[in-house]
Amino acid sequence: MFEKNSIDQIRAAFPRAVTDFNGRKRAFFDNGTATLVLGRAAQAEAEARINWSANVGGIFDESKQANEVIHAGRQAVADFLNATSPMTIVSGESATSLFFNLSYALGKELSGSENIVTTDYEHYTNISPWVELERRGKIQQLRYSRLNMEEGSLDLDHLQELIDSNTKIVTVTSASNMLGTKTPLEEIGKMAREVGAYFLVDAVHHIAHGPTDVQALDCDFLVFSGYKLFSSHGSFLYGKEKYLDTLKPYKVKPASNSPPWKFEWGTRNQATFAAISGVIDHFLWLSNEVNFHYEEEFMEYRNQKRSLKIAMDAIEQYEMGLSKAILTGFDDIEGLLDIPEVTIYGLTDLNRLNERDPTFSFEVKNIPEEEVVNRLWRDGGIAARSGHYYSYAQEIYNKPKIIRISLVHYNTLEEIKIFLKTLNEICKTKK
Ligand SMILES: Cc1ncc(COP(=O)(O)O)c(C=O)c1O
Incomplete structure (x- = not known):
């Protein structure tokens, strides 16, 4: 190719x-x-650190620019994921911290009688937060879908069996970081929606390996980390607008009550956003290199997307x-x-x-x-x-x-x- x-x-x-x-x-x-x-990601990061290290919210240029860099980074990630708006992109220290953050917010929606379904090939980032909810009595059970051991893929029949009317969250990785197997996300998303469960995706391992489209997946939340995508540390969570609006994450009182800020703990690092924009620019360059192979394909996506x-x-x-x-x-x-x-x-x-x-x-x-x-x-x-x-x-x-x-x-x-x-x-x- x-x-x-x-x-x-x-x-x-x-x-x-x-x-x-x-x-x-x-x-x-x-x-x-x-x-x-x-x-170019490292350079953009250094430039942001040197030129726009001021905190956002000031009237001076460095501060305004820091704000713009952050917004541009959210927009770039939104385009990359085919999300509807930059306001659906939350940033955090790591995928692990974003999953814990999300689990606390979702935990407030649970009564203790529900179950969560995950798989036997998750990274612990997508297990420990749910074990913690179980330990605190916020759910009745965390269920693990088994694998077809021989070939290292998910046993989808078993996964389907585990999902019932008490399932509140179905949460899976988009690819196993041990086996390399990709997860059939669209099928699993349908199973989750049939019972009205939230559908969460840990995209950390797969993110550098192929397209990720949150609208096509119809997932409610998806998380990936910059350092697995040629950028710096710092991670991103996509959330459906309606849930980012209604969920109540742990937050300090003076912080904004609007998404994405209400999910963001502490001050943002503008350099993280500058770096991820650099990565998205790399993919745009790459698409120019290869787009002569693509005449009719992907016409449903507009422009940069x-x-x-x-x-x-x-x-x-x-x-x-x-x-x-x-x-x-x-x-x-x-x-x-x-x-x-x-x-x-x-x-x-x-x-x-x-x-x-x-x-x-x-x-x-x-x-x-x-x-x-x-x-x-x-x-x-x-x-x-x-x-x-x-x-x-x-x-x-x-x-x-x-x-x-x-x-x-x-x-x-x-x-x-x-x-x-x-x-x-x-x-x-x-x-
Ligand atoms: C599938 C998967 N999920 C989550 C993580 C953890 O990501 P982070 O270090 O950003 O918390 C990793 C890291 O290896 C991973 O491979």
Whole structure:
């Protein structure tokens, strides 16, 4: 989907895509933990810090500009998510803090007799806030939809069985941060709406990998984090206007009673908004690079929203190629599927690559995870990781320190070649 020239330009847009700060050439395959920062996002952030560090609400230029930067950031995020208005975008310290914040507000709507339905492959960000409501007697039960363990996907029949007339919230991740599996959000959203439950989406893992459209999903709330989308720390919550209006979040009395401000704890960091606007500008640039592939598609989206949809669709297509290469390898290099020592957790069906992000968890027979990761780094310059990613799925699979590689659109087939070559060597030398 990307021409060679575009890939080179994409990589040039990320100051650390090729080498780390030591000048060491390496392939960054730890994007599920945090993506590398986009140069223009970091620059916009620094500019906002230097020029407009004044707090909002003043009559002087720095303060007015800070306000504008924040508003522009909300608008950019709203366009990116196809939200109806910038006023539907709340910012927060992290996805975790936004989920806790939301859970307190939703908790006030609950009587104690209801249940919440989630899944066995959530990040704890989308579990602990609900466990807390359960502990406080705000709900009767938190229910976990099980997985088809073999393929690492959700068991939708089970999820449907768990939802009943007492279900008040259905809350799911848009992709598993352990398995890479994408969640069929539209189907689950329908199930939630049939019983009048709120439908929440944790989009943190998937956000960098494809289009996210809150209107198409008809979700009530959706959360993602800037540092998983080439930006800085700081996260964003989309909420339907009617719920942002009526919910009563914990807040200090003098703070505004109107959304989005009433959900925002403390003063905003304008640099966070400047940075995310920089990221959205990158996607707009990218859409110009690839839009000759798209003549008739996505005409239902207007202007900037169509461009963003095109950019994210192109990223999704490109990343499917990366997933295929990781699994099947190259003429002279075996892929993960063909290395006998490797066990993959997650979808491996080549006809279903559109159902996964390029995030792969695996283990190597008879070699401890730390050793594999150390040797990938030492011998191949592959930045991978083993450990606990706060994914509940790791408990379900009993894999507390699985190896994970997670790729994004600045990764390349050449990097995958080096990774697979190094991994093949590691496996051979242990025999
Ligand atoms: C799916 C998912 N949800 C939530 C989080 C936590 O995000 P934050 O660090 O912004 O709280 C992560 C982080 O890895 C994640 O992968």
